[in-house]
Amino acid sequence: MPLLSASPISPRDASNKRSNGPAAPLHDQPRNVSAMRTKVAANAHLGHLDEARAELSRLLAIDPKVTIAGFREYAHFLAPEVLELWVTGFRLAGLPEG
Numbered sequence: 001m002p003l004l005s006a007s008p009i010s011p012r013d014a015s016n017k018r019s020n021g022p023a024a025p026l027h028d029q030p031r032n033v034s035a036m037r038t039k040v041a042a043n044a045h046l047g048h049l050d051e052a053r054a055e056l057s058r059l060l061a062i063d064p065k066v067t068i069a070g071f072r073e074y075a076h077f078l079a080p081e082v083l084e085l086w087v088t089g090f091r092l093a094g095l096p097e098g
Contacts (some may be wrong), residue, residue: 067098
């Protein structure tokens with residue numbers, strides 16, 4: 001059985017449903033801080049620093065107290081190497097150390 005036939009949404013109906021893809025959370029909920037953090041770090045690692053910094057500005061407008069130190073405390077449960085990926089992305093984008 002092909003995978004597409006198992007989908008409950010036909011391709012024709014997909015445009016009427018929620019947004020798909022990595023930008024979907026921000027499209028549907030533009031103030032979703034978790035998705036904003038992801039977009040900041042991902043764009044920074046991809047070298048899209050203008051986009052990362054623009055998203056960081058939007059994030060800081062919502063939560064001006066966000067810092068790298070605060071994120072480290074918040075995300076203490078992450079594996080150290082994963083946490084460092086986040087922190088490196090935030091640094092590249094210009095998030096304050098705090």
